[in-house]
Amino acid sequence: MRHLAGRFFGALDPRGPSAPLEAWAQGFLLAGERELWMQMSGPDRRHAAGVARKVELLLNDGGPAPDRPVMAAALLHDVGKLRCGLGTFSRVAVTLVAMSLGRERLAEVPPDSRRWRARVGEYLTHDRIGEEMLSTAGSAALTSTWAGEHHRSREGWVTPPRIAAALNEADGD
Numbered sequence: 001m002r003h004l005a006g007r008f009f010g011a012l013d014p015r016g017p018s019a020p021l022e023a024w025a026q027g028f029l030l031a032g033e034r035e036l037w038m039q040m041s042g043p044d045r046r047h048a049a050g051v052a053r054k055v056e057l058l059l060n061d062g063g064p065a066p067d068r069p070v071m072a073a074a075l076l077h078d079v080g081k082l083r084c085g086l087g088t089f090s091r092v093a094v095t096l097v098a099m100s101l102g103r104e105r106l107a108e109v110p111p112d113s114r115r116w117r118a119r120v121g122e123y124l125t126h127d128r129i130g131e132e133m134l135s136t137a138g139s140a141a142l143t144s145t146w147a148g149e150h151h152r153s154r155e156g157w158v159t160p161p162r163i164a165a166a167l168n169e170a171d172g173d
């Protein structure tokens, strides 16, 4: 809950990452991935760059930097949120409702639903949507796979355990 509140107030600041952090992040992205990255909001890019920085710390341990696809996974794991187009207030509302009603139940959108209801479903399935978008953009399998499984419990992870654990810990949501 405290974490959610922090994310909420952070999201009210529209700025993206600092210029050096932005350049550092973009250096890990393929051309198609960069196009998606540029469509993400400032707060979403700040979150993603923060995750990538933590992943680098967790994984490199004085050794070589993590592979590019791992860094791209950190940067683009939430890219599927682009499709729903929901802003900060709606996202918080959906997250709170999903916490009480159950994510799976709310993610299922009855046919012929209104657009707002479809958006709720899209937000709650941003993992699967992101996986699709990244495959289409030409990402490495590790990048798109992690996007698809980043809200799954660890028993369901296909991503190599050490990498998945770092990506998960750095994301913290």
Ligand SMILES: [Fe+2]
Residues within 6 Å of the ligand: 077, 078, 126, 127, 150, 151
């Ligand atoms: Fe997510």
Ligand SMILES: [Fe+2]
Residues within 6 Å of the ligand: 047, 077, 078, 171, 173
């Ligand atoms: Fe995230």
